[in-house]
Amino acid sequence: QKEVEQDPGPLSVPEGAIVSLNCTYSNSAFQYFMWYRQYSRKGPELLMYTYSSGNKEDGRFTAQVDKSSKYISLFIRDSQPSDSATYLCAMSLNTGGFKTIFGAGTRLFVKA
Amino acid sequence: DTEVTQTPKHLVMGMTNKKSLKCEQHMGHRAMYWYKQKAKKPPELMFVYSYEKLSINESVPSRFSPECPNSSLLNLHLHALQPEDSALYLCASSQGSEQYFGPGTRLTVT
Numbered sequence: 001q002k003e004v005e006q007d008p009g010p011l012s013v014p015e016g017a018i019v020s021l022n023c024t025y026s027n028s029a030f031q032y033f034m035w036y037r038q039y040s041r042k043g044p045e046l047l048m049y050t051y052s053s054g055n056k057e058d059g060r061f062t063a064q065v066d067k068s069s070k071y072i073s074l075f076i077r078d079s080q081p082s083d084s085a086t087y088l089c090a091m092s093l094n095t096g097g098f099k100t101i102f103g104a105g106t107r108l109f110v111k112a
Numbered sequence: 113d114t115e116v117t118q119t120p121k122h123l124v125m126g127m128t129n130k131k132s133l134k135c136e137q138h139m140g141h142r143a144m145y146w147y148k149q150k151a152k153k154p155p156e157l158m159f160v161y162s163y164e165k166l167s168i169n170e171s172v173p174s175r176f177s178p179e180c181p182n183s184s185l186l187n188l189h190l191h192a193l194q195p196e197d198s199a200l201y202l203c204a205s206s207q208g209s210e211q212y213f214g215p216g217t218r219l220t221v222t
Binding site: 031032034036041042043044045046049051088092094095096097098099100101102103104105 | 116143145152153154155156157160161162167168200202206208209210211212213214215216218
């Protein structure tokens with residue numbers, strides 16, 4: 001079993017739709033949870049970061065963490081064609097440096 | 113400013129060459145990272161430096177040699193690479209756990 005599971009998609013939605021992206025994890029030691037967006041042939045861009053269970057909102061993005069279920073989600077409201085990218089969940093634990101494990105990434109296509 | 117810069121953007125090298133990748137950040141971050149990313153795969157952690165000391169080495173082959181000359185700079189020295197080492201090499205930095213990535217160096221080993 002992988003430490004972090006993420007459906008690679010692809011996920012195709014019409015413009016304006018609400019997008020839901022999810023990851024599950026097996027290691028309860030993970031303390032920090034991130035979502036990154038990566039466009040083709042670019043480095044990952046940090047979208048959301050949280051370290052506690054609950055919701056965190058930033059503009060059209062909402063990150064949700066449920067530590068009891070080992071489940072995290074990213075919601076994108078009013079999706080735009082420019083949101084078409086690969087979305088990577090990531091989880092870290094502090095081992096004297098932050099060891100980060102990424103999910104496989106979900107490829108999202110938003111159709112105009 | 114959350115910018116991490118990497119040079120070169122592209123690198124083609126033969127299996128007998130020696131080359132270096134460079135990474136720089138001016139955000140005062142205390143940790144710097146090297147990742148390897150193959151096409152359509154997530155980034156895989158290679159090395160972590162914390163306060164200029166190597167804190168994590170994910171069992172990376174010795175043909176990859178990291179170096180942290182100071183808190184702003186991170187190098188990855190490459191020697192005797194294999195074609196399967198061709199990938200996007202990403203550098204990141206962080207103050208806490210949230211990491212900021214550079215654009216990467218696309219490496220091709222011939």
